[in-house]
Amino acid sequence: MTFEDILKSLKKKEYAPVYFLMGEESFFIDQITDYIIDNALQESERDFNQTILYGKDTDIGTIVTTARRFPMMAEKQLVVIREAQNIKNIDQLSSYIQNPLKSTILVINYKYKSLDKRKSFTKEVAKNGILFESKKIYENQVPDWIKNYASKQGYQIESKACFLLAEFLGNDLSKIKNALDKLTINITDGKTISPSDIERNIGISKDFNNFELQNALGKKDIFKANQIINYFSTNEKNNPMVVTIALLHSYFSKVLKYYFIKNKTNDKTVASSLRINPYFVKDYKLAARNYNPKKLVSIIAMLREYDLKSKGIGDVSSKHGDLLKELIFKILH
Template sequence: MTYEEIFKGLKKKEFAPVYFLMGEESFFIDKITDYIIDNALPEHERDFNQTILYGKDTDIGTIVTTARRFPMMAEKQVVVVREAQNIKNIDQLSSYVKNPLQSTILVINYKYKSLDKRKAFTKDVDQNGILFESKKIYDNQIPDWIKKYAANLKYKVDNKAAFLLAEFLGNDLGKITNAIEKLTINITNSNTITPIDIEKNIGISKDYNNFELQNALGKKDVLKANQIINYFSTNEKNHPLVVTIALLHSYFSKVLKYYFLKNKTNEKVVASSLRINPYFVKDYKLASRNYNPKKLVSIIEMLREYDLRSKGFGDAGTKQGDLLKELIFKILH
């Protein structure tokens, strides 16, 4: 089941006897678990009917015994096993999962790992409860995820604003959701989140950031690019060179890939091939006009060289800001 499907059932008070929540992205696992803890039982029933166990401090026998206990003066009990990835032989829970107590809601947090889907235990969970794999969201998917999350709060996020949040916060979904919720509280005159709102409330400059640097380089706007790197040079802590180089490497690699695409007329096809939002296809089209393949290959090699130099390899200690200025000059000329 998907995260959205699970929450749809939870909000209807349709609780399964077993939730096995696994995978690399802990955010979704925590959200589902916390919702069950906060909503499955009335507050006055939780003292006697809600148990939280930890993988390092428990075992299969304890989990099964606790799960088979009947609720006290209530219809349901909740048993949550956090850090279950630390339990050896988790598949020994199969005896319980095959015949779970319907008055128990057993929630297993199996973070940063996934069960082998070919094994009988995995199939038992899927058949008798809810098996959910929380997959990591890739960096290029974050802007769309931001827009989707905001939409659930009845807010819109424009494309540039979504990119700024993604660039500044990375793929830490906890930080992203906190930032969006902060924005929805502070924005009172509109239901659309803009770069201006982000600059005012989160502290990310709408004019001096890696997204604007990328655009300036794509357009070969020398003045704008130099304004941005001068700003970065005076704010090195907030704009680490290694992050800028990584983003530019990704950007120019995609421009090079765009150059050799057979179908450049269909924006959806281009966006899918480059793994970008269709809104930004026009920017890659413009950049491909300003940089031929030979120059793009040279830029990618430069970025690798300056990445090493920024980490102290083959460099006598040039300041990060000076390395950036030198790099950008070579890209533009």
């Protein structure tokens, strides 16, 4: 079942006896678990019928004993196992999973890793309960996710604001949710989140950031690019060179990849091939006009070279700000 499928069934009060929630993306695991905790039992039922255990402090025997108890003055009891990835031999729960108590809702949080789908234990969980794998979303999907989340909270968000958050926070959905929640509390002017709101409340400069540097380089806007790297050099702590290089490496690699897309006239095909939002296809097309394949290969090699220099390999004396200025000059000329 997908995340949406699970929430849909939970909203109908359709509870499975076992939820095994696993995978790299903790956000979806937490959302499902929190919904069950908030809604499976009445508040008056929780004192006797809700148990939360932690992987480091429990064992298989305790979990099975707790899960096999009958509820008191309620139809169901809820047992939540947080940090279950810390439990050794989790597959020893097999005896309970094969015959779970119908009056128990057992929720297992198995974060940052997944069960081997070939093993019988995994198949037993899928047969007798809900097995959900929470995967990281691709970086190109993050801006749309931000828009959808903001919309559900009753807010609109400008495209540039979306991409500022995505560039700054990556695809860590929990951090993005916290940032958006902070924004929706502090915004007073209407219900549209702007880049200025991001700058004022999150601390990301709307004009001097890696996203704007990438755009300036793509357009070969020398003045703007130099403005940004001068800002970076005076704010090195908040703009680490290693992050800038990683993002530029990804960007120029995609620009190079653009040359090998067969159907360049179809923006959807280009966006899908580069794993970018269709909104930015025009920017990649412009960058491809400004940098031929030979120059792009040279830039990618330079980025690798300056990544090593920033880590003290081949250059132990230069400041990161000076290295970055040198790198950007070579890219643009």
